[in-house]
Amino acid sequence: MRIENHPILIFDRGKILSFFFNGEVIKGYEGESIAAALHAAGIKVLSHSHELHHPRGLFCAIGNCSSCLMVVDGQPNVRVCVEKLREGMRVETQKGKGCLTQ
């Protein structure tokens, strides 16, 4: 959910952008991370563990922990917690460790 009224902060959001999450159109704001936009849209499951395929979400949100790796515009293993949103971006759930010949 987006915070609209905050006692201290004013959220100066950028312009509205559209991007794709597994083919579905989602809206976010310029300047925010992919993970923040997905979270605001209620999407918390970002990846799955390699062995047991447990759902995984973000954990650190600053690019340290690799819990949020996704395929972005065909490129696997993108840390969506620090990758900024761009218009028309294709964000997809990654299966396995990722392939480079897409």
Added chain:
Amino acid sequence: MRETEVLVVGGGPAGMVAAIEAAERGAKVVLTERDDRLGGQLIKQTHKFFGSQKQYAGSRGIDISKLLEEKLSNNPNIEILTETTVLGIYEDGVVTMEGANKHLKLKPKRTILATGASEKFLPFANNDLPGIYGAGAVQTLMNVYGVTPGQRVLMVGAGNIGLIVSYQLMQSGVEVAAIIDAAPKIGGYLVHASKIRRAGVPIFTSHTILNAYGQEFVEGAIVASLDDKWQPILGTEKDLAVDVICLAVGLSPLTELCWQAGCEMKYIPEFGGYVPRKNEFLETTVPGVYVCGDAGGVEEASAAMVEGRVAGISVAASLGFGLNIVQDLEAALKDLDQLRSGPAGEKILKGLEKLFARGKQHVS
């Protein structure tokens, strides 16, 4: 190859101050930051800082960050490289980095490592469910992007970070179901704790989380009381319906570059893990490589800024810059002592004692 006098790795509170102090004395400084903006964790600190006026007490972290950024960008001796990740420090002192999809090489005369810290994790069943976030991640989501992490939160950890982030959650309209801490006492300042308690949030000390549950993401958590041997007491389990579990269980110094540079490392529990050995001027055992802020031992932002001052003045002095170096350095060291003189500084002083156990050294 490109050369510079000083390289500062990390644009958080410690690194920003270190860069300013060195540059103000005349040194040419390159400051790198992996994020697209400077400030480090200050950019999500909406609370007012404690400590003395000199360390910006009474100011909010977000405002301190803006102030330092202004000083940095107004100084012609400083070049700022954002979205630049330092990758390696080679034996000849060459530092490699990735920025703007390019591989860069730089040969600095002095390197200050101000890489900060990362959040600790906690072992419990289903701790990998989405909805289990580090306290810093919760702050990033809500204070940087204005997105709430969920509707109802269990906070694990009643230290200052756990208490402050709980309050920030409430300011964002998120319910905090409870704060738990395994210790028998609240670790953070009591002024924060009572503010939260007055708002109706229970703080359960001597409590731990046994497991999280949920299908695709967190739907609840089971917590239980601990006995005096830190073991869960059967029959005391409580089931909390929450969609977020926030872990505020401490930080570990980010020391990859210290290890890589060959710094002698020492395990100091009070500092959150392995840290480089250093002298009081913050130079590590590798000549010319300095450390400041959380990377050298987890403390807090005010201390990180004063350490940045010490490191910045020290490198400037070692390069022959500055007029009143001795007085400036003494003043900075005195401020650091003062910051650590209260009860909150006891742990840090104990850690320092262990770190300096083999005696003090001097700047080479």
